[in-house]
Amino acid sequence: MARYEIYVTYKAGIFDPPGATAERALVNLGYEGVHEVKIGKFIRIEADADLATVSEMCEKLLANPVIEDYRIETVEEG
Amino acid sequence: MRFGVVIFPGSNCEQDVIRATKYLGYDSEYIWHGDTDLSGFDAIVLPGGFSYGDYIRTGAVARFSPVMSEVVRFAEKGGPVLGICNGFQILTEAHLLPGALLRNRGLKFICKSTSLRVESDACQWLDAPVGSVLSIPINHNEGNYYCDTETLARLDANGQVVLRYCEPDGSRASDGSAPNGSLDDIAGICNERGNVFGLMPHPERVVEPITGGTDGQAFFTSVVAKLAEIAG
Numbered sequence: 001m002a003r004y005e006i007y008v009t010y011k012a013g014i015f016d017p018p019g020a021t022a023e024r025a026l027v028n029l030g031y032e033g034v035h036e037v038k039i040g041k042f043i044r045i046e047a048d049a050d051l052a053t054v055s056e057m058c059e060k061l062l063a064n065p066v067i068e069d070y071r072i073e074t075v076e077e078g
Numbered sequence: 079m080r081f082g083v084v085i086f087p088g089s090n091c092e093q094d095v096i097r098a099t100k101y102l103g104y105d106s107e108y109i110w111h112g113d114t115d116l117s118g119f120d121a122i123v124l125p126g127g128f129s130y131g132d133y134i135r136t137g138a139v140a141r142f143s144p145v146m147s148e149v150v151r152f153a154e155k156g157g158p159v160l161g162i163c164n165g166f167q168i169l170t171e172a173h174l175l176p177g178a179l180l181r182n183r184g185l186k187f188i189c190k191s192t193s194l195r196v197e198s199d200a201c202q203w204l205d206a207p208v209g210s211v212l213s214i215p216i217n218h219n220e221g222n223y224y225c226d227t228e229t230l231a232r233l234d235a236n237g238q239v240v241l242r243y244c245e246p247d248g249s250r251a252s253d254g255s256a257p258n259g260s261l262d263d264i265a266g267i268c269n270e271r272g273n274v275f276g277l278m279p280h281p282e283r284v285v286e287p288i289t290g291g292t293d294g295q296a297f298f299t300s301v302v303a304k305l306a307e308i309a310g
Contacts, residue, residue: 018181018185061138
């Protein structure tokens, strides 16, 4: 069985309302050095599946290629 | 004339659509999301709600419901398909309409009446004068329409932007009239052929005068008239 960790984030240029809100909140808390915050999703998968299959899962369901990018890290080879 | 209204687990506006269509004198029936037979239906409506709890993304799981491959086939044959709110989100996830619906700018769930300007006559689901203003409520957390610049140019060129949020007098505010931050104030779009239409506002909620207006009637009467015209 292999283990994968997947990071899903908005594509560059797409407004991320939760990220923008967190960014404003941090600045309001006095962290003036904060320039940008982006919030995405973290997904961990354990499966009898190779990397190509996990990419397919991302394309089909876990991410929406119209608005999101994804990055897969293989934590443990199957 | 028979409308089919799909129920996904978590849909919650299907009864409103059934009631609205029956109020207008049309036959309408529920379709369970596990069904795969759309024979006998002239038009399909994907209603609002929170299909599959909006998990992963709104509409992301519902688009794989068994009924959806039939809905795609129905649309490809030219059958009229309407997606309201969550139904619109499902149509974009199913790639029957371009773009995506993001979280509202400001992170707030918005439930209120909105002014909408009719921008095009290319859609089978709305036969109303271009430039006229309709008053229809919205009720959503993810209605912030987004598409890339090329897609937006194509939508504009083909008259696929059917409705834009506007001010009550029909003008658009310089900083945008969309309460949810929608790109270019877009509230509803159709496909190139004009038979598939998705919108965030809820026309089924303003069909009977007792609910505060009748501007929603045009959507259902338009598609019935269009189908009669096609049938000759």
